[in-house]
Amino acid sequence: MKILVCISNVPDTTTKIRFTDDDTRFDTASVQWIINPWDELALTRALELKEGSGGSIEKVTVVNVGPKESEPTIRKALAIGADDAVRIDAEPLDAHVVAGELAGHIRNNPYDIVLCGIDSSDYNGSLVGGMLAELLDLPSVSSVSKLNIENDEITINREIDGGSEILSTETPFVAIVQKGIALEPRIPSMRGIMMARKKPLNVVEAAGAEPLTEFVRFELPPPKAACKMVDEENIRELVALLHNEAKVL
């Protein structure tokens, strides 16, 4: 079995968000880049599954659609433990481009399980996994919080409003993962970092998938009014404010 983990290269979660060029572009100056948190958990789970598979999972590959600048993030995924990596050399202009490029690659290099995160913390599309599955005509399961393989049988937990479900699926399929898929993201070891330098990072030419959407202008939320402080000896006032002013009680 082969597992593919699709990773997005995103600004660190503490990044102060700013825009340039008349608010038409995200300002990348002094931004630290990381593996999208969900994708990092997906990779962690893929590695756990491989290690527990007694050899039936041969390989965990990571793939990123992005320019050369995303290579440090891809190397980090190799350092965490992926066996090899693919970078499809295209600007990830929208989810349709990313999914289209991924689908093109997977058609020629089939995998049994494709893992994607539920959302990318930059543009919050929640689209790539589902689009990819549709382009490849594969089943997809979204909101996946657990993924297990026993004797090649797949069991999945899917979170639903107010509960969860257990599903089975045929392979190949696309799992779109969220909280629960792995407890903590794996951190690269010194040895992992050394080895990552020698692992293959194959750069593949883009197939030319077209964007269907365009981000024309960004805006920051309006500044918030100052917090009204209420004295701790005067809880009644807080309740009155919530009732009369905010009208939420």
Add this chain to the structure above:
Amino acid sequence: MSVIVFVENWDGKFKKLSFELISYARQIADKSGSRVIALSIGTVEDDELHKLGNYGADKILKVEDERLNSLINKAYASVITQAAEKESSDTVLFSHNATGKALAPRVAVRLKAGAVTGVTEIPSSLDPFEVKKKVFTNKAFANVRVRSVKNVLTLFQNSVEIKETENNAEIEAFDAEIRDQDFKTRVLEVNKITGKVLLTDAEIVVSGGRGMKGPEKWQPLEDLAAELGAAIACSRPVSDEGWRPHEEHVGQTGKIIAPNLYFALGISGAIQHLGGVSSSKYIVAVNTDKDAPIFEAADYGIVGDVHKILPELTGEIKKMKDA
């Protein structure tokens, strides 16, 4: 031309967000002079379906089939696409919840439609189609232009007002083609938590952080939630340490919520926490540290010990309600 809305049901019932979707679709349809078609998949009584007309659905398509009793993405996407094609829909609308996120991308590919997820406003223009969405996990917005003829949208919860209209809706059974090969995934078991207010539905959320000091100290917070009919949430370290169940975790890596009122109790207000709650209409913070970042995001704040304040707060709310 039409705007088609996929309306999910929960055990045969609709929720507030279903009506938000219809109200939103109505506003687009009024701008473009088209019709609102609601599409329901699964078993829902006609009385319940008819309610969708109160918010502006012109027609309600229903698809009932045993095999569609649980969500199978491929099969659902196929049915929704067939309905959108039959109704010549330019816009297909979903909620920005788990189901919407599972289906919207598949339907977008089938219809060759540009997809915009987490939209918060009525499109500012229909030609070219341009609409505002959330980006950077609640930290910014983007105006997105769709280049294709059709578009697929998911609507962020609690971002539009529900408007009632005259009800002229007709209900029509839609005989979609359902293919066996679309059922390669199967639901084996369903486990539901009962008797709790769901975080994603709640108007009021009461949330505790590490400042609550330990799992055995949650009773006063639960009392407040019970008094308010609120759902309970927590910060990530609280669920990581097993003080509270993981489904209560809110934030960037937990649930993203937008209630009318959010109580942050002993929560510092880390940027990743705020990502999940800053869309709340009002935030109340209680924290011993007057410099805690949560006060920058809050509307009302009290500097003090949660354990002293919680019982008093619950008491005062009770008094106000009794008065």
